Amino acid sequence: MKQLIFLGAPGSGKGTQAKVLVEKKNYNHVSTGDLLRGEIKKGTELGQKVDNVLKSGDLVKDELVLELLKANCDLSTGAYIFDGFPRNIEQSKLLEDHILGDFDYSAVYFNMPTETLVERLTARRTCKDCNAVYNIKFLPPKQDGICDKCGGNNLFQRDDDKEEVIRKRMEVYGNTIGPVLEHYKSGGRLVEIDASLPMKEVTEELLGYLG
Ligand code: AMP
Numbered sequence: 136m137k138q139l140i141f142l143g144a145p146g147s148g149k150g151t152q153a154k155v156l157v158e159k160k161n162y163n164h165v166s167t168g169d170l171l172r173g174e175i176k177k178g179t180e181l182g183q184k185v186d187n188v189l190k191s192g193d194l195v196k197d198e199l200v201l202e203l204l205k206a207n208c209d210l211s212t213g214a215y216i217f218d219g220f221p222r223n224i225e226q227s228k229l230l231e232d233h234i235l236g237d238f239d240y241s242a243v244y245f246n247m248p249t250e251t252l253v254e255r256l257t258a259r260r261t262c263k264d265c266n267a268v269y270n271i272k273f274l275p276p277k278q279d280g281i282c283d284k285c286g287g288n289n290l291f292q293r294d295d296d297k298e299e300v301i302r303k304r305m306e307v308y309g310n311t312i313g314p315v316l317e318h319y320k321s322g323g324r325l326v327e328i329d330a331s332l333p334m335k336e337v338t339e340e341l342l343g344y345l346g
Pocket of ligand 1: 195
């Protein structure tokens with residue numbers, strides 16, 4: 136199996152689809168956003184350093200994220216989905232030089248209009264206990280406020296899913312992603328999917344591509 140790089144704006148469904156592929160295709164999933172939030176939750180030195188950066192919607196320094204990513208993936212054990220990394224062209228190169236090496240890979244671009252993204256993100260809720268993600272408009276939990284997966288009642292709105300920060304995250308994304316997409320496109324590795332389709336249809340598109 137090829138390694139997969141998931142590209143797309145915050146809220147385009149990368150994390151949700153990655154979780155489906157973990158179940159159906161046995162991929163490993165590594166999300167730099169989840170790793171950083173984990174460090175903040177644990178109160179590690181790195182967590183304390185990056186807390187305010189995440190709250191502002193800006194990007195954490197490339198080297199810090201790279202080190203965290205390296206410590207949390209081992210490609211010799213199976214294929215990975217990289218979710219949230221790379222965010223800029225420098226990170227694309229770091230990923231190739233320090234992690235992908237000779238492994239074969241493709242980049243999947245979750246394309247979606249900005250207005251749909253903002254609408255989706257403000258409705259996103261995350262489980263504090265197990266990280267499951269819901270959307271109160273499009274993918275609500277079966278019981279209001281209760282996580283389907285772990286049964287906890289700690290569904291919350293991430294600080295950076297509030298509208299003002301979302302706009303900032305979109306701006307950061309828009310300013311950095313162009314060269315990344317171009318990089319994979321010119322290398323013949325880019326697969327584009329319409330991420331505004333219903334979740335199941337996006338999954339079908341992905342599975343069709345993976346064969
Ligand atoms: P995400 O969950 O992927 O939307 O990431 C949440 C936040 O974590 C981002 O707004 C950034 O502050 C930080 N972050 C996640 N991945 C990266 C990355 N590859 N490079 C820099 N910052 C990142």
